[in-house]
Amino acid sequence: MKTIRRPLSSAIAGGLLLGACCLPLLAGCGQGNPLEREAVSGAVTLDEKPLSRGNIEFAPIETGGVSSGTAISDGRYQIERIKGLPPGKYRVRIFAAQENTAPPTPEEAALPAVHRPGVEQVAPRFNTASELDAEITAGGKNECNFDVFSK
DSSP states (O other): OOOOOOOOOHHHHHHHHHHHHHHHHHHTTTOSOTTOOBOEEEEEEETTEEOOEEEEEEEESSTTOOOEEEEEETTEEEEOGGGOBOSEEEEEEEEOEEOOOSOOOHHHHHSOSOOOOOEEOSOGGGTTTOOEEEEEOTTSOOBOOEEEOOO
16 A cells, blocks of 8 residues: 655644644633732621521622622632632622512412512612622732621
């Protein structure tokens, strides 16, 4: 059997050369911390008891920042540095919806079975009309604890 050798086309050769040159640049992509994000953690109580389940959101007060958030479980939350917050001031919102166990209204009963929204346990002044703020500092501990109430 005879082997036939064909020269690489210039387009393929150019592509391989370009790929080989860019490989060292790509190896550095995604490393570092260009936004200078910080890990954030803390405790959340509802009516002076650890909040069993909910969500916490941090939204920048100043323009140009980034938002982040996470789940609350057994009164604790933790946002890892990779998803954390750059130093600055943030508005904090805490939500804890509980299954709606009230009997359906006549309007709801007339509809086909649909998922009913949960009942928010946290008062609006801690979520939709939040009065909670936090300041994240560079290199700081950034433990932000919140005591919220249902009324």
